[in-house]
């Protein structure tokens with residue numbers, strides 16, 4: 125298979141070389157100049173049966189001038205050419221001028237660019253296409269479900285072809301959406317009469333997704349404030365937005381807003397909307413925007429409050445991005461339009477510190493208890509204390525992982541190849557910084573002061589303010605003089621360094637016992653897997669299929685690979701309790717754990733000579749040391 129593909133690829137290269145001179149013309153780079161007139165963009169989102177969005181655009185053009193239309197490739201917030209997972213969903217493209225079809229040609233060197241030559245005298249080019257959103261027939265990591273019979277997620281970046289040659293902030297758009305009858309919707313866009321929105325820029329449009337649904341609820345999270353904040357929820361069923369403790373839970377979201385204001389000071393939106401799906405039919409995940417965020421959770425968000433604990437730092441994370449990521453943005457991550465490549469070198473700030481504040485704000489607001497937060501941090505600490513990949517790949521290099529291995533591609537062996545580790549190892553890095561500032565300043569200052577000084581400036585501004593590595597160092601030095609450049613580079617560039625300094629300086633140590641903490645307990649239920657990572661070196665799904673194998677662990681040495689199926693435990697058919705029971709009993713017996721394993725067409729019997737019992741990570745207070753982590757997690 126690989127050989128055949130290589131030969132095909134080689135042939136393609138020859139062919140491409142042959143016509144490159146004739147057809148590969150450079151696409152005009154974006155310029156800071158106004159696109160004349162405003163694009164009309166009309167989306168029909170009523171075809172729920174086929175889960176297809178129909179798009180109509182009308183673009184003002186200067187007659188006779190060639191037009192290059194771009195489909196977004198590099199999408200803000202994904203840090204990657206995420207559009208490569210989408211462009212195959214664009215279908216039925218028809219371009220017309222004055223009612224007559226116009227030929228379009230895809231650029232052979234840039235499949236995201238479509239060339240059109242309107243005849244002289246043309247003032248408007250009409251474009252129609254369909255966006256074939258993901259459907260339940262699709263499988264794999266790349267499958268994305270945006271539409272169901274009850275709700276939909278509408279990202280404008282999937283639904284626009286836009287003119288090359290202009291900054292996205294200089295192209296004006298008049299968008300409108302047709303929704304199914306009776307549906308409610310929410311977006312950060314300002315509405316205009318007759319189902320449309322006020323004229324905006326392409327940059328703001330792409331940054332302002334729309335959620336809609338049959339069953340919706342809206343809560344005001346900052347009543348009476350001049351800058352409103354709302355939680356807009358859409359669910360599979362109306363009962364998923366009910367719960368006897370709902371008022372209490374909404375209060376915690378209100379506390380999140382106030383805790384964020386105390387942390388950052390200034391805000392960078394005219395109004396903010398937490399867009400929330402509570403659904404098993406829509407893909408789960410989160411995506412940040414300046415004045416809103418996409419938060420796609422499962423059906424448990426409200427009705428299974430305890431079970432859903434492991435995902436409850438999602439809203440605090442995405443909210444933090446309004447400050448860290450959207451307003452303050454790494455200079456190599458800012459791009460003028462959606463087809464310029466992004467640079468990911470500072471994602472350990474953009475995502476790493478956001479992940480840190482997401483966990484801290486979840487706790488300060490009460491969305492997490494302190495015990496839950498400590499368990500979540502223990503889980504993170506254990507991952508990086510036991511990650512062999514840290515021996516060859518440093519933290520800085522993981523910042524490029526979203527481009528090396530985009531999330532829509534299946535990934536195996538994350539303990540060895542590593543993954544988007546700048547998120548969670550970033551948590552440990554910023555905990556290290558925070559506790560060091562607190563230690564150096566005798567408790568007078570903290571990373572809160574950095575957040576206030578770095579992110580909480582220019583109140584009300586929604587224009588991105590870019591920064592580089594030196595700006596981060598300078599801001600840290602203003603809070604607490606120290607060799608921050610050396611400190612950060614050592615932690616970013618070295619191999620195999622102990623990542624737990626912040627835990628220690630926070631007054632805690634990482635220990636293991638046979639009871640899962642609240643975080644792993646929630647994660648196992650929520651993501652339906654079995655965690656035997658710190659015992660056998662393996663994680664499995666409910667039916668015993670191996671999901672991950674710790675590199676160089678006991679399971680690794682025994683020949684396990686992701687995808688293998690455990691059929692039996694000590695002579696009995698596999699189930700989760702039997703496996704856990706065997707691990708739990710292992711210290712009391714000299715006999716190995718015997719597993720029957722099926723891997724592809726081969727069955728084999730594996731003896732694991734393991735006697736360490738169940739092992740789950742926890743943080744344990746070290747008496748007599750300053751409890752800095754407690755101070756960090758306490759509400760302001």
Ligand SMILES: [Zn+2]
Pocket residue numbers: 412441442445475478
């Ligand atoms: Zn993020």
